[in-house]
Amino acid sequence: xxxxxxxxxxxxxxxxxxxxxxxxxxxxxxxxxxxxxxxxxxxxxxxxxxxxxxxxxxxxxxxxxxxxxxxxxxxxxxxxxxxxxxxxxxxxxxxxxxxxxxxxxxxxxxxxxxxxxxxxxxxxxxxxxxxxxxxxxxxxxxxxxxxxxxxxxxxxxxxxxxxxxxxxxxxxxxxxxxxxxxxxxxxxxxxxxxxxxxxxxxxxxxxxxxxxxxxxxxxxxxxxxxxxxxxxxxxxxxxxxxxxxxxxxxxxxxxxxxxxxxxxxxxxxxxxxxxxxxxxxxxxxxxxxxxxxxxxxxxxxxxxxxxxxxxxxxxxxxxxxxxxxxxxxxxxxxxxxxxxxxxxxxxxxxxxxxxx
Ligand code: 5AD
Ligand code: FES
Numbered sequence: 001x002x003x004x005x006x007x008x009x010x011x012x013x014x015x016x017x018x019x020x021x022x023x024x025x026x027x028x029x030x031x032x033x034x035x036x037x038x039x040x041x042x043x044x045x046x047x048x049x050x051x052x053x054x055x056x057x058x059x060x061x062x063x064x065x066x067x068x069x070x071x072x073x074x075x076x077x078x079x080x081x082x083x084x085x086x087x088x089x090x091x092x093x094x095x096x097x098x099x100x101x102x103x104x105x106x107x108x109x110x111x112x113x114x115x116x117x118x119x120x121x122x123x124x125x126x127x128x129x130x131x132x133x134x135x136x137x138x139x140x141x142x143x144x145x146x147x148x149x150x151x152x153x154x155x156x157x158x159x160x161x162x163x164x165x166x167x168x169x170x171x172x173x174x175x176x177x178x179x180x181x182x183x184x185x186x187x188x189x190x191x192x193x194x195x196x197x198x199x200x201x202x203x204x205x206x207x208x209x210x211x212x213x214x215x216x217x218x219x220x221x222x223x224x225x226x227x228x229x230x231x232x233x234x235x236x237x238x239x240x241x242x243x244x245x246x247x248x249x250x251x252x253x254x255x256x257x258x259x260x261x262x263x264x265x266x267x268x269x270x271x272x273x274x275x276x277x278x279x280x281x282x283x284x285x286x287x288x289x290x291x292x293x294x295x296x297x298x299x300x301x302x303x304x305x306x307x308x309x310x311x312x313x314x315x316x317x318x319x320x321x322x323x324x325x326x327x328x329x330x331x332x333x334x335x336x337x338x339x340x341x342x343x344x345x346x347x348x349x350x351x352x353x354x355x356x
Contacts, residue, residue: 006202006250010243018246025249025281032257033283035327038335039318040124040261041082041289042091044298045070049095051128052163053151055190057224057299058095064226066297069094070290072109078289079113079121085315086331089122091147091286096128103134110141122334124186129170132177139181145336146178147186147217152193153207154200161193161229175211184340186215186259191247192240193221194232201247205254214337215284216251216258219265220244222301241269245280252281259284259337268303275325284335287318 009021029035046069047058058065070078075092082090090113092106106127113121124145125138135146150171152158158168178185189204208216220240223230235243244266251260261284262277270276274285290298295307322329 001250001254003199003202003206006205006254007198009250010198010201010246018242021246021249021253022280025252026279028256029252029281029283033259033338036283036330036335037278037322037327038089038259038284038330038333039087040089040091040284040286041078041085041087042093042126042286043070043075043078044093044288044290044294045075046094046097047298048097050098051096054161054163054228055193055221055224055301057227057301058297059227060095062226065299068294068297070294072105072112074291075109076112076116078291079123080116082289083117083121087121087287087289088331088333088335089124089145090289091124091126093126093147098128098130098134103130103137107137107141110138110143114142122336129174132181135174135177135183136181139183143183144334145184145186145215147188147215148174148178149188149190149217150175150204150207152189152196152200153204154196157193157195157200160195175213179212184214184337186217187211187213188216188218188261188263189247190221191218191244192235194229194234196221201243205247205250208251208258209255212339212343213255214258214340214343215261216255217261217263217284217286218244218247218251219263220269222265222268222303224299224301237269241266241273244269245276248277248282249280255339257338257342259335259339261286264288264305265301267305268301271305272321275321278322278327279325285318285322287315 048067048069049058049060052059052061079090123143124147125143126147155168175185175187223234248260260282262274262282266273266277
């Protein structure tokens with residue numbers, strides 16, 4: 001598949017072509033990563049943020065947001081809950097902070113979770129751009145994967161959706177540092193942004209390949225009314241949803257052995273969004289395990305699902321949904337990206353998973 005073919009598929013409205021695309025992506029998924037879905041319980045533990053991204057509901061200029069931060073104890077409690085449920089791994093996500101108090105706070109939590117779960121719970125971080133030293137400290141404390149979305153691979157588009165002084169190059173530098181330190185590296189983009197072209201999206205797929213990315217988390221862009229981008233001409237949610245599914249399928253076909261998440265943003269636009277994501281080639285789901293009382297304050301975009309469900313309800317609703325499409329859940333496993341091991345060991349060494 002070349003760039004022009006990717007663009008043609010992104011543009012097509014032909015139902016037969018689209019169904020063929022999903023079928024092909026699903027076959028490739030089964031061949032390369034199987035039909036086991038891995039869970040990452042995500043804890044969105046604080047909405048305090050030093051950044052001001054034009055699309056994001058918790059940007060620092062949004063004064064309507066009540067700012068919160070869970071205590072270390074609450075974060076650890078939620079992590080242990082995930083561990084006891086057999087989730088295998090968690091994601092810690094928050095707004096971006098780089099002050100020493102924060103760096104140490106995360107470091108201490110990582111050490112504690114690793115100790116309490118005998119090193120068995122996998123931990124992914126999604127805490128934005130940081131220095132090499134910080135990435136390294138957190139890696140040494142036990143995190144083994146890091147998600148840092150590039151948001152778009154196009155520098156000019158990146159400038160348009162971020163405040164003056166934003167630095168696309170620094171994101172790239174961060175991805176590089178994460179790889180060097182030894183993290184499994186995840187990135188992704190928003191799909192259907194204002195100003196974004198089909199060519200931009202095709203370049204995003206090529207970017208994932210060129211950068212040898214292990215994990216992809218991308219989803220449709222959803223307008224948040226209290227952000228600067230809301231005043232622009234935006235695609236319909238239906239358009240962005242379909243583009244989101246096509247991007248998953250194209251990434252699966254083009255990259256084959258990476259982990260791809262069916263993100264919550266898909267589910268926000270369609271109640272069956274995550275299942276459709278799995279059927280288009282995704283193999284990872286990120287159930288929200290943030291305690292319910294905090295969720296309403298962590299709205300990156302509007303219409304986020306599961307705001308008033310507790311984590312256990314989310315779990316059983318997920319289990320039913322996954323068996324309904326004939327897939328199984330990889331409980332008690334890290335579910336690492338096969339691509340990472342190939343990248344590291346040229347395919348010679350098998351996954352060393354302490355849980356297996
Ligand atoms: N719509 C969709 N995704 C968004 N994100 C932030 N704001 C929005 C939005 N309005 C995504 C960004 C960020 C991730 C944590 O959430 O890609 O990296
Ligand atoms: Fe900080 Fe979105 S702008 S988390």
